[in-house]
Amino acid sequence: MTKLSQLLQDAVRDQDPTNTLDEVVARASRRSTRRRVGAAILGLGLSIVLGGAFFWFLRAADPPSPPSPNTDTAPVPRAADVRCEAGRISLLDPSVRPDSDGVHFVVENRTEELVDFSGWGEVDPGESIEFVRPVAPGFVRVSCYPFSAPEPQPDEEAVVEVRDVYGLWVPPVLECNDSESVASVNPDYFGKTDGAVTGHPPSVLRQLVSGLHEGDVIEPAGYPEAASPVVRVMREGRSIMVASLIQTSNGDWLLGGSTWCTGTGLAFG
Amino acid sequence: MAASVPLDVTFVSFFETEHARLYRAMLLLGRGHAEAEDLAQEAMVRVYERWDRVRTMASPAGYLYKTAFNLNRKRSRRLRRESELPMNEPSVESVSGVETRVDVLRALQSLPRRQREVVVLSEYLAIGSEEAGRLLGIKAASVRSRLHEARRALQLRLGGIP
DSSP: OOHHHHHHHHHHTTOOOOOOHHHHHHHHHHHHHHHHHHHHHHHHHHHHHHHHHHHHHHHHSOOOOOOOOOOTTSOOOSEEEEEEETTEEEESOSEEOOBTTBEEEEEEEOSSSOEEETTTEEEOTTOEEEEEEOOOSEEEEEEEEETTSSSOOGGGEEEEEEOOTTOOOBOOOOOOOTTOOEEEEOHHHHOOOOSOOOSSHHHHHHHHEEOOOTTOEEEEEBOTTOSSOEEEEEETTEEEEEEEEEEOTTSOEEEEEEEEETTSOOEEO | OOOOOSSOHHHHHHHHHHHHHHHHHHHHTTOOHHHHHHHHHHHHHHHHHTHHHHTTSSOHHHHHHHHHHHHHHHHHHHHHHHHOOOTTOOOOTTOOSOHHHHHHHHHHHTSOHHHHHHHIIIIISOOOHHHHHHHHTSOHHHHHHHHHHHHHHHHHHHOOOO
């Protein structure tokens, strides 16, 4: 830490916000309510104005067809092909299947400026980059984020369905009891794990964690060959700790981050 | 049995990790207590509203700080229009106690906003120049250049910063 960093830390060290999480949620809730009311009023107004004009057209038209069923027999591509174009994003296929190392996104930047793809990385104009991310099965929103704009606009976002057709995904989620809360550590903020830790990911976590019980099982989670492996600790059938690991160029492992249920006795060090 | 919690636990954890840091970063950007609280809360609200997609980003914290810094810029522009006060002369009412702390904040607030932003991102939040550039919409080289200028200016005011 530089002297300037230390001075800045010291200058605000004792300053704590008084706002709570509940107040954040309440503010979001109030805003959501105002938006719903506004949208309802706008929608009602538009219905009245436009309803009459389209009445005959709607009556004459055939009823809309139901969407095509998303059958498992349809081929699902191994990579999602994404194109970032000026002011919009397009997908070659709305679904993708994960590979053993994660979900692949091939992103082509057809704009004339640098774009950030979903906060995962940058793509230069005219370039194409393949991103591999440990995205959970389900729906994921992706965006092209031009640096000239403060936030992605609606047309610059798209939804991709990740369909785990081979059952590769093991959910890295915590299952804490009602009496437990969640603790977390992010070594980016608190300093990385010292010392050489070797082995395969579950044994690495076993070396880093104290408080394990005899019957605890440490097993891989997420995708089996992810670049940053994820492991979880199972106790009596529930997941009580999830941790991500990072392998250094010399083969040692660092703790990437972890969350766990308090009251389980688990701790690092 | 898994707990049935009203909030996404990942957001709760994110809030606990980032909220105070964000608030302090807003103080360092030159905001008083009340405004720093409001900016930090508003940025958190925006992240909360989009958490289903922010949580899948490589750096949810990066999104939070980008949002907060953008809000701060917008507010600075509005205040400048309304009051025609120089943007880099915010109050230091937020800090009490040790004199050196006041000196540090005063020195920081004497910097142009652009330099102050890179100091807070790079030196307080320890964000690398590549990511800081991404958050501010500038090149990493510009971050390093602004940081160099800022450190030189701070050295003149405070002395002895390596």
